[in-house]
Amino acid sequence: MANKWVSIPKGSPLYAPASADLTLASLTKDMFDASTYHKGPIHTVNGVRTIEISYTNRGTDAGAGSASISLGAKHYPVSVTIGGVPFKFGSWGTIKNVTVPAKAVPISSYVGSTSG
Numbered sequence: 001m002a003n004k005w006v007s008i009p010k011g012s013p014l015y016a017p018a019s020a021d022l023t024l025a026s027l028t029k030d031m032f033d034a035s036t037y038h039k040g041p042i043h044t045v046n047g048v049r050t051i052e053i054s055y056t057n058r059g060t061d062a063g064a065g066s067a068s069i070s071l072g073a074k075h076y077p078v079s080v081t082i083g084g085v086p087f088k089f090g091s092w093g094t095i096k097n098v099t100v101p102a103k104a105v106p107i108s109s110y111v112g113s114t115s116g
Helices: 016-020 024-031
Strands: 037-045 050-059 062-072 077-082 087-088
Touching: 024 077, 037 062, 050 077
Parallel strands: none
Antiparallel strands: 037 050, 050 062, 062 077, 077 087
16 A cells, blocks of 8 residues: 555445544544653754653554644644654644546455445
8 A cells, every 4th residue: 555545435334433633633542542641852843943742552553652732822743753653743734635546446456345
């Protein structure tokens, strides 16, 4: 599936887990599920002044985690690393319209029928 756009129809049982982290509320619940957090150094990420927070995530994306949180008026994550996988965030508060490419590959091409 690398470097391919994969489409998952809303009626597929795979849709809910695949789209679970598409909102800020669901993303933060999944990526920041820890009982303790440790404050780290202040640094700049992508031109944004941030503070690093480290923790052990126990959510769906379990593992060692670190997050660079904006020190601006809104304390949004700028970058998060969970289990060695980096995620970069930006354009908070804007709506991004995405058009599915004509050559999107249906998920059923990889896993068979997904119609429940």
